[in-house]
Amino acid sequence: MVLAENITADQLAAARQGKARAIARLITQVESSAVAARLVVGALYPHTGQAHVVGITGPPGSGKSSLVNELAKAIRRDGRRVGIVAVDPSSPFTGGALLGDRVRMRDLAGDTGIFVRSMASRGSLGGLARSTAAVVKVLDAAGYGVILIETVGAGQAEVDIAAAAHTTIVLEAPGMGDDVQSIKAGILEIADILVVNKADQPGAGRTVKSLEMMLHLALPDVPPQDDGHHAPASAAPDGHETAAPPTGWAVPVLQTTATSGAGVAELLATIDRHRDHLRAGGGWAARERARSRAEIDHLLRDRLLDALTARVPSVERAALLEAVVARQLDPYSAADRLFTAAQGSPSSA
Structure with missing residues (x-):
């Protein structure tokens, strides 16, 4: 049917x-x-709601894909099925994406307990694609007990993953510049687990110590909130709330070397421990609530933009843009006119 x-x-x-x-x-x-x-x-x-959604983010070159590859194999050794959603950046010029994660994870091919899907970001900000949440639900309903989401890795603005996952892992790597960059734009505060990958390289110990110091400065002890978190929910750049670490959870700093698999078993054990901690302390329900709120907000915003595109002719939008460029109209007034036009009947143009 x-x-x-x-x-x-x-x-x-x-x-x-x-x-x-x-x-x-x-x-x-x-x-x-x-x-x-x-x-x-x-x-x-x-049929959803059973999967443990784990987000993995960090700067380009930190080894996210390699670590996801090793983590998936470790999960499979436990007999669990794992889904992987790898988001790759789209070109702002052609709209295309390399989807290179399929190449980097080629040794997972042939395992029926692993499903890998590469997605293009298609201009979406925050490190995720527009349809990431829906894809995760398909994998959840299909019985994948752990779903790993790898973000674009475009920099410090990828905090959307905190609203899409139960457990957020932030990767760093030694020798990638000023360690203080990690603390900017909330990228450190969204971490449930911090991982220094490429731990076999010089400077790994210094990076670990820097992150531990930053954690002490950025996440001081504060009274628990009503939602069961030990710190207030933080606001992402787009205004969404992102779940702070749960009450009683001390964010660990782990070391891994994805190329050899060193430290991956400990990382998986920590991920499982965080899941159990969320379920035992009420944090799981709080994060489900935050995920649902963020998804509804995204869907509403997308529908409003789609309605605007459908109702306001492109010629009219272009004319308003040119008026703003020529300083004949300010951006707020242009937005007001577009909003008013979008509330009218669909255009036949």
Whole structure:
């Protein structure tokens, strides 16, 4: 039976049974169409909520993909199924993306307990793609107990991952410049676990000590909040709340070497310990609430922008832009006019 957008009940059932081909097709439809994403998530949502979502972020060159590769293999050795969502940056000029994570994770191929999906950011800020949350739900409903999200790695503004994951891992690597950069823009505060990767390189010990010092300065002890966190929820640059570390959780600084697998077992044990800590202390429900709030906000914003594009002719938008450039109109007044026009009837242009 075809539900809509070429999505069938059999396809949904096959995805829930963990069949890779059905999962891949659903994800493609979710990425390609907002209507399909709504239908798929609506059908699968009652079967979600079981997966432990782990976000991994950090600067380019810190070894995120290599560490995700080793972490996935360690999870599989425990007998658990793992889904990987790797977000790659899109070109601002062509819109294309290399999707190089598929190359870096090629040794995971052939394991039916691992599903890897590379996604293009397509201009989305915050390190994630527009449809990341929907893709995670497909993998959750398909029975993947751990879902690893690797962000773009574009810099210090990737705090959206804190609202999309239960556990957030921030990677650093020695020899990548001023260690103080880590503390800027909230990238340090979103970490549940800090990892110094490439620990076999010179300067790793200094990086660990710097991060430990920054943690002491950035996360002083404060009274617990009503949501069960030991620090107030922090505000991301876009105004969203991001979950602070839970009450009683001391953010650890671990060392790994992804190329050899050193430290990965300890990292996995810490991830599991953080999951258990969240579930035992009420932090899991608080983070689910924060994730849901952030997702609803994103969907509303996307729909408003889509409505604006549909209702206001491109010629009118271009004319307002030129008026702002020519200093004939200020940006606030232009936004007011666009907002008013978007509330009218759809344009036939």
